[in-house]
Amino acid sequence: MAVARNESGKAVVAYQRDFIEADRVYVNYYNGQNWSVPFQVSEQNATHPEVAISDNGDAIVVWAENGYIYAKIYKNGSWSQNYQIAGRYEGIDEEDFSVAMYPNGDAIVVWSTGSKIMKRIYNSANKTWQDPATIYSVTSEYETVSYPFVAIDRTASPSPIADFVWQHASINFQEILFSNDNSINPIVVWKKDFDLPSQIFYYLKPTSFMIACDVIIGIHYMEVKFDPPHYTIKTQAYASINPTGSTEPTAISNLRTTTASSFNPNNIPAPMVYPPLVTMNNECNAIGVWQEVEGSGPWQDHVWLNVYKNDSWQGPKRITEIDTNNDYLASYDP
Amino acid sequence: MDFLTDKKALLVYARNSQSGNPGYFATIADFSQSFEFSAPQKISRDPTLILTEPAVSKGLTVWVDSKTTVSQTPDTVYGRFYDYLQDRWSDIVQIGD
Numbered sequence: 001m002a003v004a005r006n007e008s009g010k011a012v013v014a015y016q017r018d019f020i021e022a023d024r025v026y027v028n029y030y031n032g033q034n035w036s037v038p039f040q041v042s043e044q045n046a047t048h049p050e051v052a053i054s055d056n057g058d059a060i061v062v063w064a065e066n067g068y069i070y071a072k073i074y075k076n077g078s079w080s081q082n083y084q085i086a087g088r089y090e091g092i093d094e095e096d097f098s099v100a101m102y103p104n105g106d107a108i109v110v111w112s113t114g115s116k117i118m119k120r121i122y123n124s125a126n127k128t129w130q131d132p133a134t135i136y137s138v139t140s141e142y143e144t145v146s147y148p149f150v151a152i153d154r155t156a157s158p159s160p161i162a163d164f165v166w167q168h169a170s171i172n173f174q175e176i177l178f179s180n181d182n183s184i185n186p187i188v189v190w191k192k193d194f195d196l197p198s199q200i201f202y203y204l205k206p207t208s209f210m211i212a213c214d215v216i217i218g219i220h221y222m223e224v225k226f227d228p229p230h231y232t233i234k235t236q237a238y239a240s241i242n243p244t245g246s247t248e249p250t251a252i253s254n255l256r257t258t259t260a261s262s263f264n265p266n267n268i269p270a271p272m273v274y275p276p277l278v279t280m281n282n283e284c285n286a287i288g289v290w291q292e293v294e295g296s297g298p299w300q301d302h303v304w305l306n307v308y309k310n311d312s313w314q315g316p317k318r319i320t321e322i323d324t325n326n327d328y329l330a331s332y333d334p
Numbered sequence: 335m336d337f338l339t340d341k342k343a344l345l346v347y348a349r350n351s352q353s354g355n356p357g358y359f360a361t362i363a364d365f366s367q368s369f370e371f372s373a374p375q376k377i378s379r380d381p382t383l384i385l386t387e388p389a390v391s392k393g394l395t396v397w398v399d400s401k402t403t404v405s406q407t408p409d410t411v412y413g414r415f416y417d418y419l420q421d422r423w424s425d426i427v428q429i430g431d
Contacts, residue, residue, distance in 0.1 A: 001411065005392040013396050013429055015411050028411075028429050030394075038431050287343050287363055303347050309365060319361055319374060320349065 002061075004053040004101075008032060012059040012074065014041075014049035025049045025063045029074055039079065041072050050099045058105035058124060062097060069097050069111055071129075073122065083129060085109050085120055100150045100162060108162050110135065110148040117148050117166050135164055144169050336390045338418040341366040346377070346395050348385045357382035358397045360416070377414055379426060384409045393418060396429060 005011035011030040016023055025046040029036045041049075042065055049063040059074040068087050073080040086097075097111035105124035110117060117135040122128075138145060148166040289305045302320045306313050337343045343363040350356045358378040363371040383400035390396075393416040400409045410430035416423050 003389045005394045
């Protein structure tokens, strides 16, 4: 499910409904006073919708459909025809794309082909899509790129620009790469992995990306350390201000450590934290939020946040209350 | 999680409790003072039947719930607007079919 709303109150919501014959994506537009009726964007097997909206109320929905990426533009009260952004022949991962909209109604879609991060820009003035362009390309067959995310830096001068982050991995490293022209104060949070046995590795993949909000860039990574032979797990959320500069990453969550002899490395580790999310305002204040498993069994899921203000993190605080019934679960989405 | 203004942010999450009060909850983080946030408030109806991850943008919060209390009924999307100027939530609106 995805939602985007602009300053004038107009909004677009897209969601996936699962039917026996096919998964379908629906979209609803809110003009500031009334909701449209649900609009089905595709008859095919459509999933993973993402949305964005401009200052003037133009909107875009992007979704995956049978290995392809499609887009549909809302302008002047009606939706355009479906437009194929990228095809299966390019090695698309169906969840590997992101969309953002400039204030004037231009839009940008980024996706990964596994070896390249690609972008495509929609020109709202002449209602055309530019040809696909490469943002980044790996240099060897052992490298991969994935999870691209795009956000619009509205404060950039003389005009808003797009920022991109994505994951870059090879046999012996994983890193977050960042690309922009002249962004001012982006923030990136991530999950950092090291010393991991392979059976836990795939659990640690980031699974979702955040919605753009002013000066913001985000990718969801956090640290999970597995330290054999002691079977000790340490989990911590990290953040870095201005990742293009020299600022060292700073832990924003409590470090949680457990030494559990009963721990099975083939199962999901706990205590642990889930991928953190972050948002930033124009004053460079930021809030990081994450979900954390607590206790020594039975475990409880709780939502934590930390605020970056006056050039420092103010300290993690738990939002949710301890449930004495020990059946408490919480989850969040930005 | 979403900034409403430069001083306030809205965080929404799903809470699932077998014996408690499951539903979608919201809290307001306030930057104007020190590090503060309001007590979580349930924003979905009673009872909330379907719990997934909610989404929020500039005060508009959307989530999935079931149409009725009868099992096997289709789930659909509901939404609610938060007016930060008046610190007030709108009525719950059904967005999906």
